[in-house]
Amino acid sequence: MIDIRINIMNRLLEAREKKDCVYLYPHVGADGDALGSSLALLLVLKKLHIPSRLLLDEPVSPKLGFLPHLDAPEVFAEGRIVEFETEQKIALAVDCADSERTGRRQVIFDSAEVKMALDHHVSSGESGGLRYIDAHAAAAAEIIADLIADFEQHLNMTLMDRSIATLLMAALISDTGRFVYSNTTSRSFRTAAWLMEYEPDIRMITYQLFDLNSQTRLRLTGRIFTDTEFCCDGRLAIALVDQNLLSEYGATEHDLEGIVSQLRNVEGVEVSFVLRQHTNGDIKVNIRSSDGFNASEFARSYGGGGHPKAAGMTLKSQNLQQTAQQLKQAALRFLP
Numbered sequence: 307m308i309d310i311r312i313n314i315m316n317r318l319l320e321a322r323e324k325k326d327c328v329y330l331y332p333h334v335g336a337d338g339d340a341l342g343s344s345l346a347l348l349l350v351l352k353k354l355h356i357p358s359r360l361l362l363d364e365p366v367s368p369k370l371g372f373l374p375h376l377d378a379p380e381v382f383a384e385g386r387i388v389e390f391e392t393e394q395k396i397a398l399a400v401d402c403a404d405s406e407r408t409g410r411r412q413v414i415f416d417s418a419e420v421k422m423a424l425d426h427h428v429s430s431g432e433s434g435g436l437r438y439i440d441a442h443a444a445a446a447a448e449i450i451a452d453l454i455a456d457f458e459q460h461l462n463m464t465l466m467d468r469s470i471a472t473l474l475m476a477a478l479i480s481d482t483g484r485f486v487y488s489n490t491t492s493r494s495f496r497t498a499a500w501l502m503e504y505e506p507d508i509r510m511i512t513y514q515l516f517d518l519n520s521q522t523r524l525r526l527t528g529r530i531f532t533d534t535e536f537c538c539d540g541r542l543a544i545a546l547v548d549q550n551l552l553s554e555y556g557a558t559e560h561d562l563e564g565i566v567s568q569l570r571n572v573e574g575v576e577v578s579f580v581l582r583q584h585t586n587g588d589i590k591v592n593i594r595s596s597d598g599f600n601a602s603e604f605a606r607s608y609g610g611g612g613h614p615k616a617a618g619m620t621l622k623s624q625n626l627q628q629t630a631q632q633l634k635q636a637a638l639r640f641l642p
């Protein structure tokens with residue numbers, strides 16, 4: 307496995323000589339790990355004078371607005387496809403491994419001569435070629451940190467700095483729920499220990515990621531929790547969010563972050579669903595579960611993916627109530 311990471315490093319160093327431009331692709335709807343990890347890698351590539359760009363599918367989530375160097379990523383624009391395709395030589399997926407996870411950028415990703423991936427999702431499948439999939443890593447940040455260490459060792463120079471450590475720490479704290487989710491390992495702490503040498507402000511990071519709330523979010527959450535349906539003796543929690551509800555509170559999709567986990571935390575709940583209907587009718591489903599329910603497997607049967615305890619999928623234009631009923635039935639069959 308490590309040799310794949312080394313091959314990726316060598317190909318990136320080759321890009322410097324050949325002036326090949328590397329495009330970084332965090333997954334669509336970039337979260338703390340996807341954005342933090344890919345931006346950290348971008349800063350390292352820049353330090354190494356490797357031509358590189360970080361391409362996002364959508365503007366940065368306001369929740370992540372505290373991260374340093376947010377002027378560096380660029381947001382995909384339809385009108386620039388040809389420009390991007392012409393310049394790009396290497397496409398590198400971060401915190402995802404397949405072009406389907408790149409959203410609107412897929413057409414550019416697919417056109418790359420060389421494709422690479424650095425990912426930790428089980429649903430991404432096997433490693434191979436220049437695809438490094440390490441499902442034991444709690445966050446893509448652990449993999450990026452290892453890659454940076456590879457570069458440092460190989461080039462005998464220091465690349466890590468306070469900004470990069472802040473980005474990777476935010477990524478790691480994000481995906482491990484501040485080091486309490488079951489994906490957290492001794493390796494997570496070893497990575498964190500290394501990052502701490504560069505003094506990232508972890509109080510600020512955890513406040514921004516976990517503690518900071520808004521009145522809008524507080525009231526919206528109260529309403530959603532009041533209306534949540536608990537069924538199957540309270541083993542399943544299902545919450546529905548339509549456009550009207552968001553409009554009523556002047557809320558956006560970002561205000562829904564964390565709700566599905568809080569529902570899973572209710573005593574007796576083994577699996578929780580949040581169904582959010584978009585203006586075009588598509589329904590985004592977020593799933594959180596405890597040991598007995600493999601959320602990743604469940605989501606995959608609907609064309610989605612994720613981790614065993616945190617997964618999701620998008621269902622093409624559907625009726626919200628009907629979909630909720632169908633998912634409930636399917637989940638009941640899936641529960642042990």
Ligand SMILES: [Mn+2]
Pocket residue numbers: 339340401426444445446481
């Ligand atoms: Mn991740």
